[in-house]
Amino acid sequence: MEKRKDKTARISVFKGREAKLNRAIFHILALKGPLTIYDIYKEVKTRMRPRRTRYASVNKRVRSLEESGYIKKIGAKKTKAGFEASIYELTSRAYLALLLNQINLDYFIEEAEDHVVLYALAALSTATKLLSKDRKPKMSER
Numbered sequence: 758m759e760k761r762k763d764k765t766a767r768i769s770v771f772k773g774r775e776a777k778l779n780r781a782i783f784h785i786l787a788l789k790g791p792l793t794i795y796d797i798y799k800e801v802k803t804r805m806r807p808r809r810t811r812y813a814s815v816n817k818r819v820r821s822l823e824e825s826g827y828i829k830k831i832g833a834k835k836t837k838a839g840f841e842a843s844i845y846e847l848t849s850r851a852y853l854a855l856l857l858n859q860i861n862l863d864y865f866i867e868e869a870e871d872h873v874v875l876y877a878l879a880a881l882s883t884a885t886k887l888l889s890k891d892r893k894p895k896m897s898e899r
Contacts, residue, residue: 767858768854768857768858770822770825770827770854771854771858775818775821777805778801778805778810778814778815778818779818779822780858781800781801781804781805782797782801782815782818782819782822782828783827783847783851783854783855784804784855785797785800785801785804786828786845786846786847786851787847787851787852787855790846791831791832791844791845791846792844792845793834793836793842793843793844793845794812794815794816794819794842794843794845795812795836795842797815797819797845798810798812798815798816801815819845822851823845826848826850827847827848827850827851827854828845828846828847828848828851829845829846829848830843830844830845831844831845831846832844865877
């Protein structure tokens with residue numbers, strides 16, 4: 758198995774067997790905007806030339822990413838064949854995953870200015886408090 762050479766954060770959506778296809782789908786939707794599954798498939802096919810990618814694989818991945826909250830349906834359009842095709846776009850969760858996947862956290866901690874580190878710390882600590890499973894509800898939340 759090949760070792761990772763870069764020191765970026767590893768996000769679970771970009772790990773394992775589906776990582777390349779997930780990354781390709783994210784980049785396509787980020788660059789092209791909302792698309793149908795078939796349009797995503799056509800773009801993936803041109804990007805991943807050496808490896809044959811099947812429509813069923815892209816369809817399954819898009820639906821799985823939708824269940825995970827990384828992609829959402831925003832509407833539908835009529836195809837040439839007269840069917841309704843759902844249109845998908847990335848959620849803010851997907852954009853955050855793309856961003857975090859590109860950041861070298863060690864470099865960020867060492868090189869970022871103090872005010873940038875404080876903003877990041879504030880945002881992450883707020884998120885940690887909101888997502889904490891052991892968090893007790895405040896009186897105003899009861």
